[in-house]
Amino acid sequence: MQDWRHKIPTIMTSQELLDKAYARASRVDVNGAAAFDHVKKTNIGKITAIGDMTTTTLLKYIRAFPRMEQEDEFYSQLIDVLIGHEKLKKALVNLSWCAEKCSELQRQYLFRVRKAPNIDEVAKITKAFYGRFSSVINRVEPDLLFCQKARDHLRQLPAVDTTVQTVVIAGYPNVGKSQLVERISTAKPTIAPYPFTTKGIIIGHVKSGWRTYQVIDTPGLLDRELEKRNAIELQAILALRYLADIIVFIIDPSETCGYTIDRQLALLDSVKQNFPDIPLLEVESKSDLEGRPTGRPRLSALTGEGVDELVKQVEGMLKAQRVNDLDKLPT
Ligand SMILES: Nc1nc2c(ncn2[C@@H]2O[C@H](COP(=O)(O)OP(=O)(O)OP(=O)(O)O)[C@@H](O)[C@H]2O)c(=O)[nH]1
Ligand SMILES: [Mg+2]
Numbered sequence: 001m002q003d004w005r006h007k008i009p010t011i012m013t014s015q016e017l018l019d020k021a022y023a024r025a026s027r028v029d030v031n032g033a034a035a036f037d038h039v040k041k042t043n044i045g046k047i048t049a050i051g052d053m054t055t056t057t058l059l060k061y062i063r064a065f066p067r068m069e070q071e072d073e074f075y076s077q078l079i080d081v082l083i084g085h086e087k088l089k090k091a092l093v094n095l096s097w098c099a100e101k102c103s104e105l106q107r108q109y110l111f112r113v114r115k116a117p118n119i120d121e122v123a124k125i126t127k128a129f130y131g132r133f134s135s136v137i138n139r140v141e142p143d144l145l146f147c148q149k150a151r152d153h154l155r156q157l158p159a160v161d162t163t164v165q166t167v168v169i170a171g172y173p174n175v176g177k178s179q180l181v182e183r184i185s186t187a188k189p190t191i192a193p194y195p196f197t198t199k200g201i202i203i204g205h206v207k208s209g210w211r212t213y214q215v216i217d218t219p220g221l222l223d224r225e226l227e228k229r230n231a232i233e234l235q236a237i238l239a240l241r242y243l244a245d246i247i248v249f250i251i252d253p254s255e256t257c258g259y260t261i262d263r264q265l266a267l268l269d270s271v272k273q274n275f276p277d278i279p280l281l282e283v284e285s286k287s288d289l290e291g292r293p294t295g296r297p298r299l300s301a302l303t304g305e306g307v308d309e310l311v312k313q314v315e316g317m318l319k320a321q322r323v324n325d326l327d328k329l330p331t
Contacts, residue, residue, distance in 0.1 A: 007064055008061075008064040008065060008151045008154060008155075009060065009061070009064060010148070010151070011061055011144050011145075011147045011148035011151060012057070012144065013141065013144055013145065013148075014137045014138045014140065014141040014144060017054060017057065017137055017144075018133075018134055018137055018138075020053070021049070021050040021053045021054050021133075022050065022130075024049050024050070024053055025045075025046035025047075025049045025050050026046075028042060028045040028046045028049055029042055029045075030042045030044070030045045035119065036118065036119055036122075039119050039122050039123070040113060040114075040116065040119075040122050043113050043122050043123075043125075043126045044110060044113055044114065046126065047106055047109050047110055047113065047126065047129055048106065048110065050106070050129075050130075050133060051102055051103060051105065051106025051107075051133075052106075054099075054102045054133075054137065055099050055102050055103050055106075058095050058096070058098055058099040058102070059096075059099055061095060061147060062092050062095055062096055062099070065088065065092060065147070065150070065154075066079065066154070068085050068088075068089070072162045072242065073239075073242040074160075074162050074239055074240075074242035074243045075157065075162070077235065077238070077239040077242060078157055078195060078236060078239045079153075079154070079157075080235075081195070081232055081235040081236050081239070082153040082154075082156070082157075082195055082236070083149075083150045083153050083154070087146065088146075088147075088150055090143075091142075091143040091146045091147050091150070092143075092147070094140050094143040095140055095143055095144070095147070097140075098136060098137065098139070098140040098143075101136045102133065102136060102137075105129065105132055105133055105136065109125060109126070109128070109129040112125045113125050113126065153195075156193050156194075156195055157193070157194075157195070158192035158193055158194050158200070158201055158203075159192050160192060160201075160203060160214070160216070160243065161214065162242075162243065164212055164213055164214055165213040165214075165245045165318045165321070165322070166213065166214050166215075166216060166243050166244055166245050166246075167213065167214070167215045167216070167244070167245065167246045167247075167248055167314055167318075168216050168218060168222070168240055168243065168244040168246070168247050168248070168278075169181060169215060169216065169217045169218065169222075169247075169248050169250065170218060170222035170223070170247055170248070170249045170250070170267075170271050171222070171223065171249055171250035171251065171252070171264070171267070171285075172223055172224070172252070172257055172258075172259040172263070172264055172267060173219065173223050173224075173257065173258075173259075174252070174256070174257035174258060174259075175250045175251065175252035175257045175259075175264070175285050175286075176250060176252060176257075176285040176286055176301050177217045177218075177219070177223075177250055178202060178217050178219075179301035179302070180248075180250065180285070180299075180301045180307070181202055181204040181215050181216075181217045182204065182301075183301045183304065183307055184204065184206055184215060184307060184310075184311055185204030185205055185206055185215060186205060186206055186207045186212075187204070187205045189202045189203055189204040189205075189217070190202075190203050190205075191203070194218075194220075194221065194236075195236045196220070196221075196232075196233045196236050196237075197219065197220030197221055198220065199219040199220045200219075201216050201217065201218055201219075201221070202216065202217040202219070203215070203216050203217075204216075204217070206311075208315050208318075213245075213315075213318060216243070216244075218240070221237050221240070222237065222240070222247075222271060223267075224267065225266070225267060225270055226270045226271070226274050227270060234274075237274075238274060238275075240275075241275050241277065241278060244275070244278050245278070245279075245317075245318060245321055246278065246279050246280070246281060246314060246317055246318065247271065247275060247278050247279070247280045247281070248280075248281045248283060248310070248314070249268050249271060249280055249281065249282050249283070250283055250284075250285045251264045251265070251268065251282065251283070251284050251285070251294060251296065252264065252284070252285050252286055252291075253284050253285075253286070253291030253292055253293055253294055254286045254289035254290060254291035255291065256286065256289060261292060261294060265294075268282065279317060279321075281310070281313065281314065281317075282296045282297075283296055283297050283298070283299055283306075283310055284296045284297065284298045284299070285298075285299060285300070285301065286300060286301075286302070287299055287300040287303075287305050287306055288300040288302055288303050288305065297309065297310065297313075
């Protein structure tokens with residue numbers, strides 16, 4: 001699953017690439033029968049080392065990045081928001097141009113060195129190789145820098161399993177989202193980074209028969225008015241639509257969360273509008289406390305009241321979606 005998240009190596013700058021290749025070349029010393037033979041073989045060794053090392057490094061970079069067409073929509077949207085598909089594609093195309101060019105220069109200059117008639121000519125050709133090689137590597141400096149930045153962004157992406165069904169919990173801070181996730185999770189929830197929130201999303205895993213699904217708490221994402229988000233933030237939040245099979249929206253009628261019921265209902269509206277295609281369950285939390293009921297099913301993550309009913313309803317809906325999805329498969 002998304003092994004590119006941590007697999008992408010540090011991307012060197014042009015200068016670092018050149019320094020590394022030239023340092024390796026400077027250690028090449030090949031024995032030869034006579035002075036001319038020695039110089040020729042050594043320079044052949046240097047050109048080979050420089051070309052090989054750089055080409056291998058660049059190809060390693062290119063392969064390490066995710067292929068957009070292979071990513072599912074959730075990651076695809078997040079990557080587009082954070083990095084930009086087109087920009088990333090262009091940078092990788094340029095690196096691949098550079099790798100090809102390096103290999104071509106290597107071939108050309110090896111051929112010329114082999115044919116060189118004397119030591120002076122070998123030295124001249126090798127020097128010319130270094131010059132042209134440096135200029136090719138320097139041309140992709142912006143692409144290398146871009147890829148390094150992209151790598152940092154990719155590491156910020158959450159490691160979520162996009163192959164299991166997912167319930168996303170929404171509602172204002174302090175309404176009891178985390179408490180509920182903890183209550184229904186069979187394993188200790190894990191925390192994964194998510195763009196534009198420092199808290200990270202909290203992923204609980206639930207076993208239902210021999211199936212598992214995940215319940216995701218979204219602090220900093222679906223816990224305040226979406227209208228107040230800037231466009232990029234909103235895009236990152238809306239990527240959740242590709243993940244969520246159900247949204248459970250929690251309203252705290254006790255208002256001990258610090259938000260009035262009216263404000264909470266306004267957020268509910270905003271979530272509904274922004275996620276029109278995702279089935280949404282509305283529940284009231286903290287049923288053990290006093291409050292003005294809104295007529296929705298009530299539960300208490302503290303006492304456990306109503307939790308089993310919610311879980312049953314959620315699992316029934318997940319099952320219905322699976323059946324429905326199976327029916328849609330081409331026969
Ligand atoms: N009495 C009572 N308190 C609850 C219940 N559920 C949660 N709380 C309390 O409400 C507070 C907030 O609960 P959390 O689960 O952290 O709320 P949250 O929605 O995850 O909050 P953020 O992570 O800040 O978004 C905590 O002090 C909980 O102990 C409940 O069912 N009954
Ligand atoms: Mg929480």
